[in-house]
Amino acid sequence: MAQTKQISERIAKAANAEIELVPITTQGDTSRASLSSIGGTGVFAAALREALLAGECDLVVHSLKDLPTAEHPGLRLGAVPKRVDARDVLCARDGLTLAELPEGARVGTGSPRRIAQLRAARPDIEAVDLRGNVDTRLGRVYGDPSTGSGQAADLDAVILAAAGLGRLGRLDAATEHFSLGDWPTAPGQGALAIEVRRERGDRDLERALETIDHRSSRATALAERLVLAGLEAGCAAPVGATALVEDELLFLTASVYSADGTRRLTSSHAATPDSHSAADLAAAAHDVADRVVEELLGNGAATLVPPEEQP
Known part of the structure; x- marks a missing residue:
């Protein structure tokens, strides 16, 4: 809701229109089972997509990392706003870093990706499956009474996305930021996806979407997500990917982990877009992702x- 409100304000300003927020509850919001056990891919997206197709809303805002990689026949990606911090962070008691946590x-x-990375970095640490919103997760470390759940602090730390904490104004809870080189994150992490119906809608809305679309963010997220698609893996798979556009090149690095963290395969490649047009950036994303996937496989x-497993 926090990220949707921020996007709605930008759309309202760009389209010079009033925007109504339509809250929708998804399976990912209500289930406390592990992501892998409830399917992982699409658990946060399916209900939103159904509402969009039914005309209950005109656009939906996803965390791009939660969106299935396969295209939906009735929907399209209307915009990818400028990406924010893609890193993971540790939120630990007593201000500790991962290296400082006790055995x-x-x-x-x-x-599953974070669990594999955690086991690779600190096999002496216990990874505990965790669901719930940010306050609930932080409450498991700090015993935050504001959660209202009565949950006592029973964890030494949690691992969260910097982007989510930042959008909620909670980055002060982070005790360590993991570097993308050592700890690559989920494809598309830090980016939002605005999904709309495939047929073109209101002209003002279309212009607003063009205004907030960020070409480099769309291209780098596309390259990362093409790795998932090429590996035929879901968004909950132990895969980390990082892409960036720098010095006229699109760089992509992807890593695949074994569930226990004992094995890691990594591939890095770069492509040169012919220009900074959306089409040329997308072509470079496909090129570099194809080579990374081929090497990993x-x-x-x-x-x-x-x-x-597609929903």
């Missing part, structure tokens, strides 16, 4: 990544 510390996360990535 046997309990660290919460619901992401050639090195045995398919044995590490569970197949994607």
Whole structure:
């Protein structure tokens, strides 16, 4: 809701129109089961897409990392606003970093990728499956009474996305930011996706979407997500990817982990877009992703990544 409100304000200003927020509850919001057990891919998107197709709303705002990689026949990606911090952060008791946590510390996360990375970095630490909103997760570390859940602090730390904390004004809870080089994050993390019906809608809305679309962010997120698609992996798979546009090049690095963190396969490639047009950036994203996927599969990535289950 926080990120949707921020986008709605930008759309309202660009389109010179009033925007109504339509709250929708998804399976990902209500279930406390692990993401892998409830399907992972699409659990935050399916209900939103149904409402959009039914005409209950005109656009929906997703965290791009939660969106299935396969195109929906009735929907299209209307815009990708400028991406924010794609890193993961540690939120630990007593201001500790990951290296400073004691042996046997309990660290919460619901992401198979983060669990694999955590086990690779600190095999002596216990990874605890964790669901819930930001306040609920932080309450498991700090015993925050504002959650109203009565949950006592039972974890030493949690791992969260910097982007989510930032949008809620809670970055002060982070005790360590993990570098993308050592700790690549979910494809599309830090980016938002504004999804609309495939047929063109109101002209003012279309112009507003063009105004807030950020070409480089769209291209880098596309490159990362094409890795997932090429590996036939879901958004909950133990895959991390980082792309950036710098010095006229589009760089992409992707890593695939075994569930226990003992194996990591990494591939890095770059492509040169012919221009900064949306079409040329997209072509470069496809080029570099194809080469990264080919190298990862050639090195045995398919044995590490569970197949994607489309909703």
